[in-house]
Amino acid sequence: MSWTLFVLLYLYILEGIPYGLQSRFLPLVLRSRGLSLTTLGFYKLLYVPWLFKSFYAPLVDTRGTKRLWLIASLTGLLSVTLALSVSTEGISESSSHRSPSSLTLTPLAICLLLYNFFAATQDIAxxxxxxxxxxxxxxxxxxxxxxxxxxxxxxxxxxxLTTLASFVSIHQLFAAIAGVYFTGVILCSTSGVISKSASQNYTVTQKCTSVGENSLDSKASVSKKDDKDDGEKSYWHLLRNALVNSPGSCYLIILLLIYKLGEQGAMNMLPLLLFDRGASLAKIGLWNGMVGQISSLAGSAAGYKFLSNNCSSASALVRLMNIRALLQIPLIIIAVDSSGSLSPFSAFYLGALCMNVTLFFSGAITTVVFTLMMHCTRSESSVRTQATHYTVLSTAELLGKLIFGVVAASFTDWVGYGVANIAFFLLSLLPIYFIRSHRRCFAFEPTL
Structure with missing residues (x-):
């Protein structure tokens, strides 16, 4: 691995820590202190900076350098992590002598909102x-x-963090995470890779209308004329131009909104289905949490291999999505088997096997999709607006998953597991049909 890729890997690890902390660690800690599921659900609203980062991405594009924004966001994450170590001191006490109403959660909520804001800003940078x-x-x-x-x-x-919480206080865990963010600030302040990006950012800002400013962007000439006045135009105008001058972006955004619908529904409901069929929480937690996460990581790492066989990202997506859809058929069999024809043992391990193989291919699909997004951004936007353009795409990708994740449970509760899984299967076929029907709209991808 080159030093450039290593630096990016470390920065993306730092970016992912807040998500794991808020989605897996803190909910368990707060639940063990007696908070209701409804209260925990409201904490999902604190992810809102991720959905609105497209609106302030032009600031990162046009004010200062990416390096300065990165250092500022990491410093913010460091400061908020230290604040979290203080605001969670009361929570870390045993629930035997503290009622849920006695917990002061407002400082925690404010810290988490700021956490998401700085993490989203880091993502843009x-x-x-x-x-x-x-x-x-x-x-x-x-x-x-x-x-x-x-x-x-x-x-x-x-x-x-969940594992270490049994041996170390929450205060000490957050102090350790703050130390990790401190190393990130040092890395960004001294790394030649980050300095190189700052130099390139400055050069593009000063000479954004020069011929050949981005030899990798074959269609950047469409927006070069507009770049002369970027500094005088409003951020809203810059945001709009990031898409108006990108012919294939609208089709890619549609794909980003639908490509995970069926999978998200099936994977979110499968643990609940297995639990309702008699599986223990411990067993589901092992296969859905630990093993499933490893499968997803392995698939994400293998996604690069699916792109190295002289095929386009769109072709690789169709192949992977076909496999993903086929893996949902056994889940339909499990879901419609309400009479118990399958033994609980067989149903569980068939479901666990399909789930982990699906998560493997899902990880590969995610890697290919993000590659397609980067090709689109580099081909259809100027260097000056690339961060904004890519942020719009990544926000659409996140929005598609979040929206259906909210309604899938209610839909399943209404129609039952069997009908719901059939619907999830059909939704998994939708992006395959869309790519095949609009393949020409992904012409921004370079020929391999």
Whole structure:
């Protein structure tokens, strides 16, 4: 692995820690202190900075350098982590002498909201740096590093902290995480890779209208004329131009909104289905949490291999999505078997096997999709607006998963597991049909 990829890997690990901390670690800690599921559910609203990062991404594009934004966001994460170590001191006490109502959660909520804001800002800056420093040959490997690094950060912030919480106080855990962010600040202040991106950012800002400013962007000439006045235009205008001058982006956004629908529904409901069929929480936690996360990481790392066989990202996606859809058929069999024809043992391990293989291919699909997103950004936007353009795409990818994740449970509760899994299977076929029907709209991808 080159030093550039290693630096990006470390930065994406730092970016993934807040997600693991908020999605796996803190919910368990707060639940053990007696908080209701409804209260924990409201904490999902604190992810809102991720959905709105597209609106302030132009600031990162046009004000200062990506390096300065990265150092500022990591310093913010460091400060908030130290604040979390203080605000969670009361929570870390035993629940035997503290009622849920006695816990002061407002400081914690404020800290988590700021945590998400700084993490989302870091995401914009790191993506912008990756777009500047990666060569065309490194894009696929860079996106593998992006996905794997983020998931590794989630494992550290979630699984590792949850395990260590039995031996170390929460205050000490957050102090350790603050130390990790401090190393990130030092790395960004001294790394030649980050300095290189700052130099490139400055050069592009000063000479954004010069001929050949981005030899990798075959269609950047469409927006070069507009770049002269970027500094005088509003951020909203810059945000709009990031998409208006990108013919294939609208189709890619549609794909990003639908490509995970069926999978998200099936994977979110399967643990509940297995639990309702008699499986223990411990067994489900092992296979869905630990083993499933390893499968997803392995798939994300293998995604690069699916792109190295002289096929386009769109072709690789169709192949992987076909396999993913086929793996959902056994889940339909388990779901419709309400009479118990399958033994609980057979149903559980068939479901666990399909789940982990699906998560493997899902990880590969995510890597390929992010590679396609980066090709789109580098081809259809100027260097000056790349971070904004890529942020819009990544926000659409996140929005598609979050929206259906909210409604899938209610839909399953309404129609039952059997009908719901059939619907999830059909939704998994939708992105395959969309790619095949609009393949020409992904012409921004360079020919391999």
């Amino acid at each position: 790191v993506d912008g740096i990756a777009l500047l420093v990666l060569t065309s040959k490194e894009i696929a490997a860079g996106n593998t590093v992006q996905v794997v690094g983020y998931k590794l950060g989630g494992v550290i912030g979630g699984g590792l």
